[in-house]
Structures are given as structure tokens and as C-alpha cells.
Amino acid sequence: MALTLDKLTNEERFSGDNILQFLLYLPLGLILTALRVALALVLWIASIVLPNKSAVRQLLSTLACWTFGVYVKVKGSRDPRCSVLIANYVSCLDSLAAAHTLGTISLRKWKVPPFFASTLGIKNAAQFVRKEHFTENPSKPVLLQPEGGPTNGKGLLKFTDWSFPIGNRVQPVAITVERPFTNVSVHRPNDKADVFPWWDALWFLWTPCSVFTLRALPALDRKEDSDQVFAERVRQAVADALQVELTEYTWEEVNRGPRLRRRAAAQSEMMRRARHVKEVLPLVPLKDIVKELEKTRSVDVTITNFLEGLVTYTPEVETVIEPQPSTSQAPPKYVTPTPTGTFPKSAKERQMSFQERKAQMIAEARKRYIEKHGLKIDC
Known part of the structure; x- marks a missing residue:
């Protein structure tokens, strides 16, 4: 049975039915949030003071993972010949998980402070004037998520074609996230592609741990495929790894559906x-x-x-069907006044x-x- 639009997004924050466990964890979650907010301030100061070097960026990435309770498991290995990695879209911190373990940078149009974007491994797409940048710098691979927006992982949205003219060899990556009590992303009516989902990020601070699993799949060559065919091959590889359905929906349709x-x-x-x-x-x-x-x-x-x-x-x-006169019919018990149909002159x-x-x-x-x-x- 094909998935419908409402099955691809989470409308509720909480998952599961065990309310007692949630209530028992609530005080600990509040304390953990306060500690992580303090750690976030340290991270902010460190990102301003420390120089922009590879070792420093790795340190900031580790601090960011501690701050948001992100634990990353990697299956497979990154192909050093690929400068472009294609992944599904699960949460607002996918870029952090990939930057911490695979050393990638992610392209986003989010309006976030520069230090925050740098810590999460996010670069503004406007900074890359030439598409050749990706092939000229294979040591710093780029993570692209052509779905355009996060889903709950039950299906894979259609990929946009703009990313696939970049290079002839890409590596698919399948991302899954597990966490107790809450869903990693919740769809809201005012979701916009260029606004960072701060509310989802705050729930990372409250949750005890969010476990990301990144499965690096074998690289795919374009060969003689067109952009559309190549995109479908990559999408099929990611869907097979996730064991989910391919859908014909785009993110614009999913985002518009709840409204x-x-x-x-x-x-x-x-x-x-x-x-x-x-x-x-x-x-x-x-x-x-x-x-x-x-x-x-x-x-x-x-x-x-x-x-x-x-x-x-x-x-x-009002059309009224008058009953036929009958001698046995009882007289009416109520009388409806009839309007005159004229507008009176005096008050x-x-x-x-x-x-x-x-x-x-x-x-x-x-x-x-x-x-x-x-x-x-x-x-």
C-alpha cells in the first residue's frame, strides 16, 4: 500500500505509550538541559576564540555532539575518490553527525549565526560560486540531501536534480536516528526551508541521547545516465539500505499537506x-x-x-408544498406569520x-x- 502524505511526517512530539517513564525522566531531563545550555555557551566562546584549523574544528564538532547528546555510529567507509555524498534527510543535525564522523560540509540556506553554522559543518550554498569546487576539493566532501526537508523515515521523497550535474561519481549515505520518548523532527504549519528548526534542536538538549547511524554505501558512477536516471539510481540505493518505499512526493507537497x-x-x-x-x-x-x-x-x-x-x-x-385538504386532518397547532413584502415608511x-x-x-x-x-x- 502506497504511503500517503500524512504518513511521512510526525505531527506529535512524543512517541510511545509509556507516560510513566517520561514523567520519571522529566526532572533529569530538565537538569540535563541546563547543563547542556552551559556547555553550549562554552562551545560558543571556543568557536570565537580558537583559530579555524582542522584540529580545532574537530574539537568543536565533538563539543557540539556532547552538547546535543548526539552519538554517531558509522557502517562502511567513505570513498576517498568521491567529493559528493548523497543522503536522506532525517533531522536538523544530520550535518553535525556527518561532519563529525565523515568530515563533510553541508550546504544549507538556513539563517543561523556563523559560529553555529561552522560548528554544525554547515556552509551557505551562496559561498560556492562554481560547481567545480566539489571536484577540485575531494579532501573536504560535500553532503547533499536532495529531499529538501526532513521526513519520519517511512519513505523517501523525490530527489531534486540540481545536485547531480556535480561530478560523475557520488557515494550514497543512509541515515537513521533513534531516541527515546520523542521524535527527532515534528512538522509544523509554518515550516520554511530557509529557517533553522530551533524547536527541534532544543529537544536534542532535553533528550538523554540521540543515536545516529550513518551507513556509507558503495559509490555509484554516472556512466551514460541522464541526471534524472542517475538521481533515481542513487535514491533507490538509499531506499534499499533503509528498507523503505520510494514515493513520488516532493518536499513542497509534504510541507503543504498539513496546511x-x-x-x-x-x-x-x-x-x-x-x-x-x-x-x-x-x-x-x-x-x-x-x-x-x-x-x-x-x-x-x-x-x-x-x-x-x-x-x-x-x-x-422557501417552497412550501401545501397538503391536500382532508376532513380528517387535525387543525394546525401553530400559525406562522406571513410577511407583507413591503418596506414600511415610518419607524x-x-x-x-x-x-x-x-x-x-x-x-x-x-x-x-x-x-x-x-x-x-x-x-
């Missing part, structure tokens, strides 16, 4: 309320009811506003007309209520 579902749910709720008002006030047009509900957000207030004449509208013409007449309309609406609503519930009431 569309929330909008549809809100519209459905609005129409449910509007139908409830329509049952009470059948002569009021549905579009006027919806418009008023958008302002009041209350069924009772909306009904009151229409009954008291605070909202103007043009009554709908006194207009007030009387309003009272008639109000009485008509109440009588119609009462009639429908009695008929709907099968009540026997003598009027």
Missing part, C-alpha cells in the same frame, strides 16, 4: 455550524450565515444577531415589521424542531 488538511477541517467545521444555524433560521441565506460565523465564531451569537436584526440579509424564498411600522419577522423566524424554528423530534405539543 491543506487543517484548512479543510476548519471549513468542514464552519459548514457544520452553518447548517446548525440554517436549521433554526431557514430563511437566512447560507452565505450570510457563514459570513457572520467567521466574525462571531459562535452559533448562539450568530442566531441572536439575525433574530435581533443586527445583520441585514435578503430572505430566501413605528418598521419596528412592527421587525417584530413580525422575528416572530416568523421563531415560529418556523419551533415548527421544525417539533417536527424533527416528533413532539406532541399543544399551542
